[in-house]
Amino acid sequence: MNKQKIKAMEVTDISEWVYENDHHQFYETVIGHNLGGIMRLRKMKNRKKLRVIICIAGFAVLAVFGWYIWGMHQMRKIPKLSFQDALEYTTKNNEDAIISVGIIKDGQAAYTLYGENGKELPAKMHTYEIGSLTKTFTAAMISKAIQEGKIDINDTIDKYLPLAEGKNYPDIEELLTHTSGYKAYYFENPMSSNFLYRRNDFYGITKKMVLNKASAIDLPADEHPFHYSNYGYAVLGLLLEKVYQKDYRVLMNQFIEEDLQLKNTRISDKNGDLSNYWDWKEKDAYLSAGAITSDISDMLAYAKMQLEEDNYFKQCHESIKEINASTEEYKMMDINMDAIGMAWIIDKENNIIWHNGGTDNYNSYIGFNLKKGTAVVILSNLPPGYRIPATVLGVKLLKLLD
Numbered sequence: 001m002n003k004q005k006i007k008a009m010e011v012t013d014i015s016e017w018v019y020e021n022d023h024h025q026f027y028e029t030v031i032g033h034n035l036g037g038i039m040r041l042r043k044m045k046n047r048k049k050l051r052v053i054i055c056i057a058g059f060a061v062l063a064v065f066g067w068y069i070w071g072m073h074q075m076r077k078i079p080k081l082s083f084q085d086a087l088e089y090t091t092k093n094n095e096d097a098i099i100s101v102g103i104i105k106d107g108q109a110a111y112t113l114y115g116e117n118g119k120e121l122p123a124k125m126h127t128y129e130i131g132s133l134t135k136t137f138t139a140a141m142i143s144k145a146i147q148e149g150k151i152d153i154n155d156t157i158d159k160y161l162p163l164a165e166g167k168n169y170p171d172i173e174e175l176l177t178h179t180s181g182y183k184a185y186y187f188e189n190p191m192s193s194n195f196l197y198r199r200n201d202f203y204g205i206t207k208k209m210v211l212n213k214a215s216a217i218d219l220p221a222d223e224h225p226f227h228y229s230n231y232g233y234a235v236l237g238l239l240l241e242k243v244y245q246k247d248y249r250v251l252m253n254q255f256i257e258e259d260l261q262l263k264n265t266r267i268s269d270k271n272g273d274l275s276n277y278w279d280w281k282e283k284d285a286y287l288s289a290g291a292i293t294s295d296i297s298d299m300l301a302y303a304k305m306q307l308e309e310d311n312y313f314k315q316c317h318e319s320i321k322e323i324n325a326s327t328e329e330y331k332m333m334d335i336n337m338d339a340i341g342m343a344w345i346i347d348k349e350n351n352i353i354w355h356n357g358g359t360d361n362y363n364s365y366i367g368f369n370l371k372k373g374t375a376v377v378i379l380s381n382l383p384p385g386y387r388i389p390a391t392v393l394g395v396k397l398l399k400l401l402d
Contacts, residue, residue: 078388079333083396088118090387098126098274100296101393102377104307104368105401109300111377125264125295127272128379130364131357134292135233136316139176139343141240141255143312150243157214157235160242164215172239174224175232176342177321181224182232186213200278200360202230202286207241210234210285226323226340230289237288248287256292259311262301265294274381276361290357296379299366303375306353306368316342317353317370333392334399352398356391358384365394374401 078086091097095116102111113121145151151160153176156169163169170180190204214235237248244251249267256265268291270277280291294302306313318341325337336347344353354367363384368375376398378390 076332078392081388081396083393083400084118086388086393086396087114090382090393091116091118092387093117094382096381098381099390099393100126100128100377100379101397102296102300102303102379103397103401104300104303104375105373107373109304111296111300113296125297126274126379126381127264127293127295128274128364128381129268129277129357129359129362130292130294130299130379131290131359131362131384132230133355133357133364133366134288134290135343136355136366137252137256137292138233138236138240138288139316140260140312141252142172142176142236143315143342144255144259145240145243146315147312151239157239160239161211161214161235163211167215167218168221169214170219170232172236173320175229175236177323177340178226178228178232179224179321179323180229180232181219181222182217182227182229182235184227184229185231188213200280202234202284202289203279204281205234205285207238207283207285210238226321226325226337230286233289234285237285240288247283249282252288252292260302260305262294262298265292265298265302267291268293278359290359294379296377299364299377299379300375303366303368303377306366307370307373307375309370316344317346318342319346333395335391335395350395350399352395354391354394356389356394358389363390365390367394367398369398369402372402374398376401 081089087099087101091099091114093116097115098121099114100111101114102109111123113123113126115121142151142153146153151172153173154171156171157163157175158165158167158169170182174180175182185201188205188209191201193199194201194203210231213231240251241248246254253266256262267287268277268280270279272293277293278291280287284291305311306317309317319339320341322339323337326335330337334350336349337345338348339346341353344355346353351369351371352367353370354365357364361381361383363380363382365378366375376394378394378397380390384390
């Protein structure tokens with residue numbers, strides 16, 4: 001906020017009159033009183049300004065606190081809602097809502113499409129951004145590389161990437177489990193224009209930028225707590241490129257098509273039937289953290305692979321580290337983050353293994369119970385902060401399948 005200048009009374013004319021008439025006493029009294037008055041006036045106005053600023057700050061604090069209290073009050077209602085009630089509330093009066101809900105039970109997969117006010121829609125495949133569910137695909141490729149003897153999970157990343165010498169680097173296991181000490185992301189210049197043009201934050205972040213940042217960071221040689229890191233998975237993408245000598249986009253699309261045999265899942269090319277997909281450049285470094293698009297049929301097939309622990313997934317589900325990272329809000333929704341495997345979060349209380357994803361305009365969830373053979377997939381074309389997110393809906397539905 002710009003400070004408003006206080007315009008003071010001019011004393012030049014008065015002082016010149018006093019000098020010409022030699023009225024020193026008048027000068028001392030009138031000018032002195034004027035200056036004193038001006039100073040008092042300034043102080044009074046400054047006090048008023050300070051009071052206004054304090055009042056505005058106080059109202060802002062009260063507003064934020066009130067909004068928090070109201071938000072918590074609203075959130076406390078959510079655990080009592082049934083899945084159907086929560087779904088209807090999330091899509092209430094939103095004619096653009098298209099939420100695909102899939103379940104697996106007793107070996108059978110089925111899905112239902114929901115629109116405005118929770119109304120069932122005709123069965124149809126829609127292409128959704130799955131956001132950070134991409135990380136589970138990246139982790140599966142790491143699992144493949146381990147099985148093929150191309151990497152060791154305990155190796156530090158400088159064994160594979162051209163990084164500066166003499167620094168502490170995380171190992172692959174720490175990157176997979178978000179315990180590397182890396183931040184969620186590091187600022188790069190393209191992020192400014194991305195913000196201004198309302199683009200994906202990670203659009204135009206190059207591989208060179210990510211490598212240069214990794215070389216510049218000297219992590220403490222300590223164990224680090226769980227801290228969700230998109231940057232860490234960008235580094236894992238570069239590592240995969242190095243050991244397979246292929247671009248990540250090509251490598252992942254080939255893995256999805258040949259190894260997983262999913263027909264409608266790929267690194268985003270913005271070719272989908274919905275709208276507002278993220279922009280990506282061909283070789284962006286953060287593709288490995290959140291760039292995959294898919295549909296409900298493929299994601300149910302992917303969930304079934306998790307239940308059957310096909311190929312490279314069993315290793316991904318095994319608990320590597322205790323993280324105890326549940327927030328109060330998550331606990332309120334009976335969502336727990338007790339431990340972590342290779343990307344996948346482990347909820348020990350509910351025997352659920354899960355991961356979610358979110359972009360600006362989509363959010364998603366996959367959760368499964370290995371013991372009961374049940375799984376739920378939620379794909380939504382609504383932003384993750386819009387009403388009740390896919391994660392909450394997914395847990396509600398998965399617990400109904402017990």
